[in-house]
Amino acid sequence: xxxxxxxxxxxxxxxxxxxxxxxxxxxxxxxxxxxxxxxxxxxxxxxxxxxxxxxxxxxxxxxxxxxxxxxxxxxxxxxxxxxxxxxxxxxxxxxxxxxxxxxxxxxxxxxxxxxxxxxxxxxxxxxxxxxxxxxxxxxxxxxxxxxxxxxxxxxxxxxxxxxxxxxxxxxxxxxxxxxxxxxxxxxxxxxxxxxxxxxxxxxxxxxxxxxxxxxxxxxxxxxxxxxxxxxxxxxxxxxxxxxxxxxxxxxxxxxxxxxxxxxxxxxxxxxxxxxxxxxxxxxxxxxxxxxxxxxxxxxxxxxxxxxxxxxxxxxxxxxxxxxxxxxxxxxxxxxxxxxxxxxxxxxxxxxxxxxxxxxxxxxxxxxxxxxxxxxxxxxxxxxxxxxxxxxxxxxxxxxxxxxxxxxxxxxxxxxxxxxxxxxxxxxxxxxxxxxxxxxxxxxxxxxxxxxxxxxxxxxxxxxx
Amino acid sequence: xxxxxxxxxxxxxxxxxxxxxxxxxxxxxxxxxxxxxxxxxxxxxxxxxxxxxxxxxxxxxxxxxxxxxxxxxxxxxxxxxxxxxxxxxxxxxxxxxxxxxxxxxxxxxxxxxxxxxxxxxxxxxxxxxxxxxxxxxxxxxxxxxxxxxxxxxxxxxxxxxxxxxxxxxxxxxxxxxxxxxxxxxxxxxxxxxxxxxxxxxxxxxxxxxxxxxxxxxxxxxxxxxxxxxxxxxxxxxxxxxxxxxxxxxxxxxxxxxxxxxxxxxxxxxxxxxxxxxxxxxxxxxxxxxxxxxxxxxxxxxxxxxxxxxxxxxxxxxxxxxxxxxxxxxxxxxxxxxxxxxxxxxxxxxxxxxxxxxxxxxxxxxxxxxxxxxxxxxxxxxxxxxxxxxxxxxxxxxxxxxxxxxxxxxxxxxxxxxxxxxxxxxxxxxxxxxxxxxxxxxxxxxxxxxxxxxxxxxxxxxxxx
Numbered sequence: 001x002x003x004x005x006x007x008x009x010x011x012x013x014x015x016x017x018x019x020x021x022x023x024x025x026x027x028x029x030x031x032x033x034x035x036x037x038x039x040x041x042x043x044x045x046x047x048x049x050x051x052x053x054x055x056x057x058x059x060x061x062x063x064x065x066x067x068x069x070x071x072x073x074x075x076x077x078x079x080x081x082x083x084x085x086x087x088x089x090x091x092x093x094x095x096x097x098x099x100x101x102x103x104x105x106x107x108x109x110x111x112x113x114x115x116x117x118x119x120x121x122x123x124x125x126x127x128x129x130x131x132x133x134x135x136x137x138x139x140x141x142x143x144x145x146x147x148x149x150x151x152x153x154x155x156x157x158x159x160x161x162x163x164x165x166x167x168x169x170x171x172x173x174x175x176x177x178x179x180x181x182x183x184x185x186x187x188x189x190x191x192x193x194x195x196x197x198x199x200x201x202x203x204x205x206x207x208x209x210x211x212x213x214x215x216x217x218x219x220x221x222x223x224x225x226x227x228x229x230x231x232x233x234x235x236x237x238x239x240x241x242x243x244x245x246x247x248x249x250x251x252x253x254x255x256x257x258x259x260x261x262x263x264x265x266x267x268x269x270x271x272x273x274x275x276x277x278x279x280x281x282x283x284x285x286x287x288x289x290x291x292x293x294x295x296x297x298x299x300x301x302x303x304x305x306x307x308x309x310x311x312x313x314x315x316x317x318x319x320x321x322x323x324x325x326x327x328x329x330x331x332x333x334x335x336x337x338x339x340x341x342x343x344x345x346x347x348x349x350x351x352x353x354x355x356x357x358x359x360x361x362x363x364x365x366x367x368x369x370x371x372x373x374x375x376x377x378x379x380x381x382x383x384x385x386x387x388x389x390x391x392x393x394x395x396x397x398x399x400x401x402x403x404x405x406x407x408x409x410x411x412x413x414x415x416x417x418x419x420x421x422x423x424x425x426x427x428x429x430x431x432x433x434x435x436x437x438x439x440x441x442x443x444x445x446x447x448x449x450x451x452x453x454x455x456x457x458x459x460x461x462x463x464x
Numbered sequence: 465x466x467x468x469x470x471x472x473x474x475x476x477x478x479x480x481x482x483x484x485x486x487x488x489x490x491x492x493x494x495x496x497x498x499x500x501x502x503x504x505x506x507x508x509x510x511x512x513x514x515x516x517x518x519x520x521x522x523x524x525x526x527x528x529x530x531x532x533x534x535x536x537x538x539x540x541x542x543x544x545x546x547x548x549x550x551x552x553x554x555x556x557x558x559x560x561x562x563x564x565x566x567x568x569x570x571x572x573x574x575x576x577x578x579x580x581x582x583x584x585x586x587x588x589x590x591x592x593x594x595x596x597x598x599x600x601x602x603x604x605x606x607x608x609x610x611x612x613x614x615x616x617x618x619x620x621x622x623x624x625x626x627x628x629x630x631x632x633x634x635x636x637x638x639x640x641x642x643x644x645x646x647x648x649x650x651x652x653x654x655x656x657x658x659x660x661x662x663x664x665x666x667x668x669x670x671x672x673x674x675x676x677x678x679x680x681x682x683x684x685x686x687x688x689x690x691x692x693x694x695x696x697x698x699x700x701x702x703x704x705x706x707x708x709x710x711x712x713x714x715x716x717x718x719x720x721x722x723x724x725x726x727x728x729x730x731x732x733x734x735x736x737x738x739x740x741x742x743x744x745x746x747x748x749x750x751x752x753x754x755x756x757x758x759x760x761x762x763x764x765x766x767x768x769x770x771x772x773x774x775x776x777x778x779x780x781x782x783x784x785x786x787x788x789x790x791x792x793x794x795x796x797x798x799x800x801x802x803x804x805x806x807x808x809x810x811x812x813x814x815x816x817x818x819x820x821x822x823x824x825x826x827x828x829x830x831x832x833x834x835x836x837x838x839x840x841x842x843x844x845x846x847x848x849x850x851x852x853x854x855x856x857x858x859x860x861x862x863x864x865x866x867x868x869x870x871x872x873x874x875x876x877x878x879x880x881x882x883x884x885x886x887x888x889x890x891x892x893x894x895x896x897x898x899x900x901x902x903x904x905x906x907x908x909x910x911x912x913x914x915x916x917x918x919x920x921x922x923x924x925x926x927x928x
Contacts, residue, residue, distance in 0.1 A: 100700040160624060179867075182616060182838075185869045239677055242677055242706075284748055342565065403649070
């Protein structure tokens with residue numbers, strides 16, 4: 001053990017190899033509070049060469065490595081399970097300059113989303129992925145988890161923004177595809193494979209990221225409809241709007257709680273079963289075409305529109321304040337799922353009924369990204385450690401052909417349920433890829449595949 | 465040998481196991497005429513179960529398999545090298561219906577791009593990838609090669625359109641992720657990994673494909689500029705146009721040849737060094753903002769604009785007729801490369817000089833997709849079998865951080881040069897993935913990796 005730590009102190013400045021429990025604390029506890037573990041050390045390199053040397057040292061010692069960015073993940077994949085080395089990428093924080101003609105920018109793994117957005121904005125461009133943890137979520141973590149957010153409908157998830165990566169592989173070699181090429185059919189898409197692999201196939205140290213045009217106009221509509229089925233039929237029409245950027249869904253019970261918790265007035269003079277936040281953004285004013293498309297439908301019960309910042313923020317508030325409202329009511333069971341759009345209405349009905357059966361007296365609040373079929377299912381009431389509700393919801397999702405993890409990943413939290421939506425052939429292929437690229441299982445052991453835990457990383461097995 | 469063929473005849477109707485040289489001919493010769501080989505049989509299954517049974521039979525016999533779609537590939541990956549079984553996917557040709565709310569459609573591997581586009585269009589939607597081989601190129605082949613085309617700038621390549629795949633793996637198991645989910649972070653992105661893997665990791669039998677809004681307005685501008693550097697600076701401005709869909713580049717020498725070959729008038733009253741075809745398409749008329757952005761520049765020498773079909777086609781003709789013009793002059797060396805946008809002007813200058821040095825008296829015609837940094841380098845003059853020009857051009861590309869294969873893939877044609885842009889660490893990772901998913905090397909042997917040839921597929925090794 002001390003041998004490895006001594007070696008790590010020759011790779012990075014000793015002050016960046018943390019073993020003092022007071023210093024290590026924030027790196028070993030998940031921000032949700034649900035996951036925590038013991039790290040034999042936290043290492044904070046500042047260059048890719050240091051990362052490679054750390055990986056080689058850990059490989060030699062048989063020590064597991066938990067790569068960590070902003071530690072804002074939701075599935076327990078960024079904190080140690082038992083005795084791994086936490087490899088914090090936050091010091092790899094160089095970003096820019098923006099290449100204007102190619103519309104991309106190089107960013108180190110430790111650059112936060114907020115930093116990246118600021119650099120893009122200064123160049124009159126925009127980074128297409130946005131999410132609420134923007135001040136702490138890092139580029140490396142967002143790649144490792146294939147982060148989603150509000151704008152996937154238009155621009156795709158993180159994977160679609162990554163034109164290049166630099167990553168350290170399990171043997172300490174460095175994979176470098178950093179020329180920012182939009183078209184490059186030279187062998188396998190290892191870039192896309194690393195995206196969403198949750199630190200189990202390689203450690204991303206930098207990326208070349210696509211930027212998109214900053215919109216000159218942005219218009220938001222809050223649209224009341226009779227329920228999910230009406231929302232889905234409106235969605236089909238909305239897709240004809242080229243500048244469509246977000247279609248979010250909330251329900252009357254959630255809106256009512258938000259109004260009470262956050263002190264907001266009701267959005268309309270009367271309550272409606274279901275509300276959509278529809279946003280368009282582009283280089284010309286979309287107000288007219290938006291009104292035409294939304295207004296055409298027989299199923300639209302009420303509409304409010306805003307194009308100025310303050311008015312748009314107000315329309316968004318009934319959606320955006322759901323998370324804090326639910327957290328204030330207790331520790332929710334948070335399930336982040338996708339179902340095929342055609343199954344959404346049936347799923348919404350069933351999930352409420354099923355949760356009531358499994359956990360009588362609990363409260364189910366739903367909201368999400370309608371355009372992607374992505375619902376956040378929040379259940380308040382059952383004990384946080386009781387996962388019967390989680391399992392019941394995920395089984396419903398699987399039965400309707402959905403995904404048990406839309407945006408957050410599998411991590412530790414959902415690995416026992418991965419078989420619900422991934423067939424044995426699929427699992428065998430994924431395990432084969434893992435074994436091929438990390439034969440000794442040192443990269444984020446225990447994440448995705450349950451038996452990975454303990455293969456590497458436990459202190460007993462490590463040598464120094 | 466006959467044992468395998470007998471077994472294949474129990475899997476599919478005997479009439480769909482072809483061994484007669486007259487029938488086999490079109491399946492073993494590349495449409496460019498450059499590649500041809502011997503197949504022990506051509507099998508034409510019509511269901512995924514038949515494909516799986518064929519793969520199992522070939523695996524048992526140690527026979528290599530060459531998956532084939534429309535056989536319109538450009539790098540020799542769709543015809544046999546020596547004694548493989550050609551597995552034609554063309555009979556898996558079911559498509560639809562379109563899911564309007566989710567905006568996607570299921571298509572069998574054998575569906576042609578033209579069929580797919582027609583089905584999308586009937587639903588008032590559009591499939592975002594377009595290319596000239598649309599009547600014969602198939603969905604399976606376009607996924608295997610990660611096809612590109614004109615609209616990558618806006619919508620990404622084929623990989624970005626594939627929401628789901630069904631594929632037969634090397635052991636005959638079936639990977640199925642066909643729910644059409646936009647967001648699904650459940651393990652590794654095997655869908656994206658199969659895209660562009662050129663039939664070496666699995667055989668795609670069907671896909672769930674994303675559709676986009678059909679534009680109501682489309683406007684094309686032909687813009688004359690002083691050269692590549694001016695074109696690149698205009699490109700940076702054009703990126704602010706949200707409805708920007710294509711930015712193509714041609715040069716004076718190519719345009720002059722096109723006019724003479726195709727009997728077209730010159731595009732402007734005087735010749736200009738470089739022309740761009742700029743196209744915008746969307747749900748509102750982009751004419752005004754396009755004119756504003758293009759007109760703002762000091763480097764724009766002349767502009768022609770058209771919004772009606774006939775006028776737009778005419779503006780495109782000086783770009784589109786390059787391929788036939790070059791083919792009429794002889795058998796060109798065709799190199800499909802990307803360089804970083806910032807390197808384009810230097811590359812354009814160097815490639816002309818280098819080709820003149822290596823092949824004095826040859827003619828170099830360039831055109832391409834400026835927005836992606838993708839140039840098609842066509843050299844007429846050197847003997848088709850003399851690859852010194854190819855190597856010199858690809859070395860220039862690599863030196864500038866480009867891609868030796870932007871759209872077409874590696875196949876057989878470029879496998880000797882893959883090391884120019886893929887490091888040993890990268891190659892080792894790709895070989896590890898190949899070995900993990902196809903340990904006996906039966907899927908498209910010889911493609912991508914040179915020593916794959918002969919590991920499986922030669923008749924001597926096969927047993928029956």
